[in-house]
Amino acid sequence: MNNIVTLQADKINKRFHDPVTVHVLKDITFSVYGGEFVSVIGKSGCGKSTLLYILSTMDTDFEGDLFIGGENMRNRTEQQLAHVRNEKIGFVFQFHYLLSEFTVLDNVMLPGLKLGKFPEEHVREQALHKLDQLGIKKLAHKQANQISGGEKQRVSIARALINDPSIIMCDEPTGNLDKVNSQIVFDIFKTLTQEFHQTLLVVTHDPEFADKTDRIIEMEDGRIIKQ
Amino acid sequence: MNVRLIFSIARSLLFARWRQTLVAAVGVTFSITMFIALLGFMTGLNDLLDGLVLNRTAHVRLYNEIKPNEAQPISLSSTYKGSYHFVHSIKSVGSRQRIYNSGAILQALKKDERVTGIAPKISAQVFFNEGSIDITGVVNGIDVYAESQLFYFNDYVTSGNSTDIAIVSNSIILGKGLAEKLLANIGDVVQVTTISQERFPLKVVGIFQSGIQEFDKVQSYASVSTVQKILGEPNNYITDIQIKVADIDQAPSMGREFAKLFNTDAEDIQTANSQFETGSFVRSLISYAVGITLLIVAGFGIYNILNMMIYEKMDSIAILKATGFSGLDVNRIFMVIALSIGLFGGVLGLLFGFLTSLAIDQIPFNTLALPTITTYPVNYSPAFYFIGSTFSIVTTYLAGWAPTRKASKVDPVVIIRGK
Numbered sequence A: 001m002n003n004i005v006t007l008q009a010d011k012i013n014k015r016f017h018d019p020v021t022v023h024v025l026k027d028i029t030f031s032v033y034g035g036e037f038v039s040v041i042g043k044s045g046c047g048k049s050t051l052l053y054i055l056s057t058m059d060t061d062f063e064g065d066l067f068i069g070g071e072n073m074r075n076r077t078e079q080q081l082a083h084v085r086n087e088k089i090g091f092v093f094q095f096h097y098l099l100s101e102f103t104v105l106d107n108v109m110l111p112g113l114k115l116g117k118f119p120e121e122h123v124r125e126q127a128l129h130k131l132d133q134l135g136i137k138k139l140a141h142k143q144a145n146q147i148s149g150g151e152k153q154r155v156s157i158a159r160a161l162i163n164d165p166s167i168i169m170c171d172e173p174t175g176n177l178d179k180v181n182s183q184i185v186f187d188i189f190k191t192l193t194q195e196f197h198q199t200l201l202v203v204t205h206d207p208e209f210a211d212k213t214d215r216i217i218e219m220e221d222g223r224i225i226k227q
Numbered sequence B: 001m002n003v004r005l006i007f008s009i010a011r012s013l014l015f016a017r018w019r020q021t022l023v024a025a026v027g028v029t030f031s032i033t034m035f036i037a038l039l040g041f042m043t044g045l046n047d048l049l050d051g052l053v054l055n056r057t058a059h060v061r062l063y064n065e066i067k068p069n070e071a072q073p074i075s076l077s078s079t080y081k082g083s084y085h086f087v088h089s090i091k092s093v094g095s096r097q098r099i100y101n102s103g104a105i106l107q108a109l110k111k112d113e114r115v116t117g118i119a120p121k122i123s124a125q126v127f128f129n130e131g132s133i134d135i136t137g138v139v140n141g142i143d144v145y146a147e148s149q150l151f152y153f154n155d156y157v158t159s160g161n162s163t164d165i166a167i168v169s170n171s172i173i174l175g176k177g178l179a180e181k182l183l184a185n186i187g188d189v190v191q192v193t194t195i196s197q198e199r200f201p202l203k204v205v206g207i208f209q210s211g212i213q214e215f216d217k218v219q220s221y222a223s224v225s226t227v228q229k230i231l232g233e234p235n236n237y238i239t240d241i242q243i244k245v246a247d248i249d250q251a252p253s254m255g256r257e258f259a260k261l262f263n264t265d266a267e268d269i270q271t272a273n274s275q276f277e278t279g280s281f282v283r284s285l286i287s288y289a290v291g292i293t294l295l296i297v298a299g300f301g302i303y304n305i306l307n308m309m310i311y312e313k314m315d316s317i318a319i320l321k322a323t324g325f326s327g328l329d330v331n332r333i334f335m336v337i338a339l340s341i342g343l344f345g346g347v348l349g350l351l352f353g354f355l356t357s358l359a360i361d362q363i364p365f366n367t368l369a370l371p372t373i374t375t376y377p378v379n380y381s382p383a384f385y386f387i388g389s390t391f392s393i394v395t396t397y398l399a400g401w402a403p404t405r406k407a408s409k410v411d412p413v414v415i416i417r418g419k
């Protein structure tokens, strides 16, 4: 961990208005530093996912300020935000969202090709390298819908890593996995922070998982009660 | 930017659902095929029907109308200038059908670059004598070579040889209906009486069939010199000069110009045959309307299938957006899909349309009225293929517009949360 702020939430408030107004996030203020492995825990329905969608710039309908790499995300166009997601943020969902029309390798490569910073060959090598790191290189040319759940989650981690993002956000990445696979995923995260100083923000409702992270942010009823 | 990436994603999405894609493409193919075949066939028929008349009509015809002189003596008198003339029942006198100075006119026309062909002609009213009955008819004195070249005369001579009238003296080609009335066959001799009661025997060397029965019942053809002989006129006697011009749209103005220059009357093809143009126009309009309706129906097919595809691909769209693809990228991906369907379906449609046209072209079509036609006529104008392909692209673009817009507006949060 270093002292550079990677992500900063400043008094974030979120209300849903359908059909009655519900105040889901209340004055959420916290920072994540470079190389930190932070977990967010809390009961189901306390607003963890909602917060993560805001932090990942996919949800722009909120009050307060969000800084990524020191830059305010307010008043940006949809295209600019897409670029931020592409370049700076890796995302791992609870349900392994892969494009079933593509191979594992293509899935990992797509965000890299979209970024367009490196030629296709280089992106391919990078993707194979990441798959190798996660121990699933042999699956590279399989169709994405022909692999197991644990393997899919590892593929989405590889995809999140392809552009060397400044932060990876995960929404209950082990929520849908058995013990063995959960352990594998956790070990991968641990390696990423310890060896590669990758910043991680992981939402989970598994206290055991959270206990092993650098820092725990605990939420209740839309508020941060402990960090 | 990212063009290759967008195409390769579009391709993967397309092939993942190739059955649907095929159905959409087949819709386009079918409509383009029908469009090409329908227009080719309709235009072929149009050309045929127009050709029946227009091929045999001069673009400009010079002749002398029998009518009272426009400059009556009284109007030449300066004394009565501005007065109202009460002279009634003016008659046409000195009915001169002949074109004066025809030799010089022909010379002048030959030098005119806008003129592509000239054929002189004499029309003579005659009676054909069959036993005790007289049948009225017309003998046209023609230059058979010029007439064949400009008006496809020999196409319509169904038996005998058209050039015989130029070779065999005192010979005639009879219209089919006229020959039947006269019970005349090739080699027979028919009797012709002119208005001035001169009687001539003419040898039948051919029968022609124009496709217009009324015409074939009264018309016959002989050489210019034969008709001059029948009428007892000198060898510069001509009643009509038929002119073909390079640009048919110029015909009316050239007609007016020649009428003034040569002091004759002139009739242009547009004035003489305006009803045929109206007919062809309406027929083309109907064909285009049907063809374009087919394309619009195909457009709705594409619209449906794209909508369905986008509905199924919501997850994929959400992932693409979550990993950094913008709404515009998604829009482009689905537009490429839509246009590929249009392009692929369209190209196949052009091919099948051409094959269908070839097939129609092989179907036998024999009718007594059209001796030169043996199969259904088809027009292979590249314009139909151009319009067909343009329309297939435009229709798919329009059909893809709304679904594509919908795809680009997909909110990834809603999809990811909803799982």
Ligand SMILES: Nc1ncnc2c1ncn2[C@@H]1O[C@H](COP(=O)(O)OP(=O)(O)O)[C@@H](O)[C@H]1O
Pocket: A016, A017, A018, A022, A024, A042, A043, A044, A045, A046, A047, A048, A049, A050, A051
């Ligand atoms: N689109 C929505 N409209 C209204 N309420 C919503 C909507 N999405 C989520 N919520 C509510 O927001 C609260 C927080 O949801 P969520 O962030 O998914 O919780 P968690 O991820 O911590 O389980 C829940 O009470 C949920 O019902």
Ligand SMILES: [Mg+2]
Pocket: A048, A049, A050
């Ligand atoms: Mg949640």
